[in-house]
Amino acid sequence: xxxxxxxxWEVFTQGDHGEPxxxxxxxxxxxxxxxxQNARDVYARxxxxxxxxxxxxxxxxxxxxxDAGPFFDPGNDKPxxxxxxxxxxxxxxxx
Amino acid sequence: MMPNPPELASGASAEAARDVAREAAFDARIxxxxxxxxxxxxxxxxxxxxxxxxxxxxxxxxVGMLPEGNWITRAPSLRRKMSLIAKVQDEGGHGLxxxxxxxxxxxxxxxxxxxxxxxxxxxxxxxxxxxxxxADMGVIGWLVDGAAIVNQTILAKxxxxxxxRAMIRICKEENFHKRQGxxxxxxxxxxxxxxxxMVQDSVNRFWWPSLMMFGPSDTNSPNxxxxxxxxxxxxxxxxxxxxxxxxxxxxxxxxxxxxxxxxLAYNATTEDWEFGAIDWAEFNEVVRGNxxxxxxxxxxxxxxxxxxxxxxxxxxxxxxxxxQNKTEAA
Amino acid sequence: MFEFxxxxxDDRLVIGHRMAEWCGHGPILExxxxxxxxxxxxxxxxxxxxxxxxxxxxxxxSDDALAYFRDETQFRNALITELxxxxxGFTIVRQxxxxxxxxxxxxxxxxxxxxxxxGIAAKAIKEDTYHLRHSSEWMRKLGDGTAxxxxxxxxxxxTLWRYTGELFEHDAVDDAVAALGxxxxxxxxxxxxxxxxxxxxxxxxxxxxxxxxxxxxxxxRGRHTEHLGHMLAEMQIVARSHPGxxx
Numbered sequence: 252x253x254x255x256x257x258x259x260w261e262v263f264t265q266g267d268h269g270e271p272x273x274x275x276x277x278x279x280x281x282x283x284x285x286x287x288q289n290a291r292d293v294y295a296r297x298x299x300x301x302x303x304x305x306x307x308x309x310x311x312x313x314x315x316x317x318d319a320g321p322f323f324d325p326g327n328d329k330p331x332x333x334x335x336x337x338x339x340x341x342x343x344x345x346x
Numbered sequence: 347m348m349p350n351p352p353e354l355a356s357g358a359s360a361e362a363a364r365d366v367a368r369e370a371a372f373d374a375r376i377x378x379x380x381x382x383x384x385x386x387x388x389x390x391x392x393x394x395x396x397x398x399x400x401x402x403x404x405x406x407x408x409v410g411m412l413p414e415g416n417w418i419t420r421a422p423s424l425r426r427k428m429s430l431i432a433k434v435q436d437e438g439g440h441g442l443x444x445x446x447x448x449x450x451x452x453x454x455x456x457x458x459x460x461x462x463x464x465x466x467x468x469x470x471x472x473x474x475x476x477x478x479x480x481a482d483m484g485v486i487g488w489l490v491d492g493a494a495i496v497n498q499t500i501l502a503k504x505x506x507x508x509x510x511r512a513m514i515r516i517c518k519e520e521n522f523h524k525r526q527g528x529x530x531x532x533x534x535x536x537x538x539x540x541x542x543x544m545v546q547d548s549v550n551r552f553w554w555p556s557l558m559m560f561g562p563s564d565t566n567s568p569n570x571x572x573x574x575x576x577x578x579x580x581x582x583x584x585x586x587x588x589x590x591x592x593x594x595x596x597x598x599x600x601x602x603x604x605x606x607x608x609x610l611a612y613n614a615t616t617e618d619w620e621f622g623a624i625d626w627a628e629f630n631e632v633v634r635g636n637x638x639x640x641x642x643x644x645x646x647x648x649x650x651x652x653x654x655x656x657x658x659x660x661x662x663x664x665x666x667x668x669x670q671n672k673t674e675a676a
Numbered sequence: 677m678f679e680f681x682x683x684x685x686d687d688r689l690v691i692g693h694r695m696a697e698w699c700g701h702g703p704i705l706e707x708x709x710x711x712x713x714x715x716x717x718x719x720x721x722x723x724x725x726x727x728x729x730x731x732x733x734x735x736x737x738s739d740d741a742l743a744y745f746r747d748e749t750q751f752r753n754a755l756i757t758e759l760x761x762x763x764x765g766f767t768i769v770r771q772x773x774x775x776x777x778x779x780x781x782x783x784x785x786x787x788x789x790x791x792x793x794x795g796i797a798a799k800a801i802k803e804d805t806y807h808l809r810h811s812s813e814w815m816r817k818l819g820d821g822t823a824x825x826x827x828x829x830x831x832x833x834x835t836l837w838r839y840t841g842e843l844f845e846h847d848a849v850d851d852a853v854a855a856l857g858x859x860x861x862x863x864x865x866x867x868x869x870x871x872x873x874x875x876x877x878x879x880x881x882x883x884x885x886x887x888x889x890x891x892x893x894x895x896x897r898g899r900h901t902e903h904l905g906h907m908l909a910e911m912q913i914v915a916r917s918h919p920g921x922x923x
Contacts (some may be wrong), residue, residue, distance in 0.1 A: 256456035257448065257661070257662065276443055276512070277446040278706055279455065279706060281817075282665045285813065285817075287708040288710065288809070288810055289710065292709045292713050296439070297519075315385060316385050411699065411708070413698035418696050419697060419907075419910050419911060420910055422914040422915040422921075422923040423744070423923045424689075424719060424722070424723045424740055425739045426725075427696070428720060431699060431716050431719070434699050434712065435699065437711035438699075438708045439709055441704065442705050445705070456885070466722050480914050480923075481804045534923075537922060538920075540921075541918065585743050646701070648704065650701040653763065654702065654703025654707075657764050657765070658704060659822055659825070660817055660818050661821065662818045662821075662823030663821045664816065664818075664821045
């Protein structure tokens with residue numbers, strides 16, 4: 252039998268209640284349970300996580316570098332989406 | 347994945363011209379201090395150099411488990427035993443982080459491990475020295491991890507994103523290694539005469555190999571120029587070595603030990619601790635595979651890999667059966 | 677009470693030591709890290725239990741004194757914990773059989789009348805619940821993996837089965853601690869252990885050996901296998917070579 256490589260899984264950890272899940276790294280595992288256990292053993296040794304997600308690396312769809320212009324630049328010139336765009340009368344406390 | 351927009355020009359010359367333009371854009375990004383991410387275009391040399399450097403680094407972590415693992419079963423107290431297990435385990439974890447980072451460059455960990463086992467990949471020369479006493483657990487943590495931290499603090503700012511992120515995680519974890527090492531050294535240094543002799547002997551054996559960990563001198567480092575230009579390496583080997591010596595000598599003095607270098611002297615003008623000549627012939631021999639433990643280290647990794655083959659195969663077979671059952675049930 | 681705690685502590689000291697021997701030699705890097713976590717948990721439990729034993733004894737012996745300065749006949753661990761690690765399958769089967777036992781034991785002790793021990797149990801039960809999840813998963817993978825893996829772990833199970841009876845023996849030490857509010861119901865625990873084990877073995881397509889022979893026992897009285905002496909010789913060499921030294 253050839254020694255095939257186990258599939259790659261991406262690991263996301265939530266550090267504390269209410270915090271977003273962040274990418275921590277990856278592990279190799281043959282199934283979800285093993286990926287979860289490996290993620291726990293590798294990325295939560297120091298109490299870094301209270302929740303874990305594991306995702307087959309192959310299931311992640313990523314934007315391509317060539318997408319960067321069309322995808323993200325248009326979001327950079329719309330100042331009216333930010334509160335600083337709007338002026339409030341002097342002396343009034345607006346939220 | 348999103349399809350690329352249709353290409354406007356075709357043909358070899360257009361391809362070459364595009365490469366030149368891409369490389370210029372890449373260089374500009376590096377110059378601007380941007381980090382390079384896995385799917386970004388990068389020159390083939392950059393990718394190759396990173397794979398070489400990162401896999402060497404990962405191999406070093408994994409081989410580095412062996413010399414310290416050698417003393418886990420003999421650790422003289424339960425507290426020391428637990429710290430040592432945790433430390434060796436961290437090294438495995440660090441190897442894993444860096445392998446994962448390397449995999450983002452389009453190589454498989456399986457292939458990288460194969461290169462280590464068949465002797466075509468290098469790893470840090472320090473791990474080819476034997477661990478001969480308990481004091482070595484202190485001295486390795488202090489000097490070897492200390493040297494690694496000097497290196498890795500700089501690598502945390504390296505231009506390749508996944509490598510830099512792995513380094514940040516590793517640096518955080520490694521601070522405990524150095525401190526536990528120095529604590530062992532300090533304890534032995536104020537212990538019984540036998541303990542003091544043990545720790546001095548260990549420093550005598552590991553001092554020069556630790557200095558060699560920074561790699562060849564700048565005048566003789568074939569990859570340095572390119573790696574610096576791409577901001578993969580941000581300081582030269584000699585700069586880092588000097589920094590390490592300057593940091594370490596006061597620590598040596600604080601616990602009343604000495605280093606085996608009659609030429610060591612403080613230069614008040616440069617504020618550097620100047621040290622004697624490194625035996626590069628020894629370094630080259632160890633790198634070439636002729637160090638005291640090269641063969642044992644690779645044999646141990648090979649045995650672990652071979653003995654684990656049936657385990658990995660079983661897990662794969664089990665997962666296939668489970669997937670099959672699921673499909674049939676559906 | 678001292679004797680009771682030393683049994684608990686020695687089991688975990690010894691199995692933790694065996695597990696730590698895997699460090700750097702596991703079948704895959706992820707597993708190296710997992711096995712080290714288990715070794716750390718058991719060694720930590722041992723340290724807490726032996727420290728408590730030393731306190732109860734009142735002769736000033738620390739956890740280290742008990743771990744490093746007793747001879748093999750003074751060790752009270754069950755024999756199953758001291759057997760050499762064998763292949764990865766052997767280690768997993770041993771771990772699985774022991775984990776099932778340990779989780780049930782902590783369940784009983786977490787509710788016992790001794791506050792410090794109940795505290796140790798409450799922490800340990802979380803650790804061992806995870807260990808059991810880890811070892812059970814490997815039992816399924818190795819048992820129902822390839823023909824080779826199945827044959828290997830079945831052979832390990834056949835060998836190890838004879839050492840499981842000792843985990844449920846009841847003697848005067850149990851009677852003595854019962855007076856202190858520490859009750860470990862060995863009979864019902866053995867039955868629950870068996871049903872836990874059977875459940876996983878079924879999924880793993882493994883079977884309990886039909887004629888395993890009589891149960892092997894003796895560890896609780898200091899009658900060990902030949903393996904423990906070698907293990908202790910290695911474990912204690914540095915500490916004993918420098919009596920009185922600090923580390």
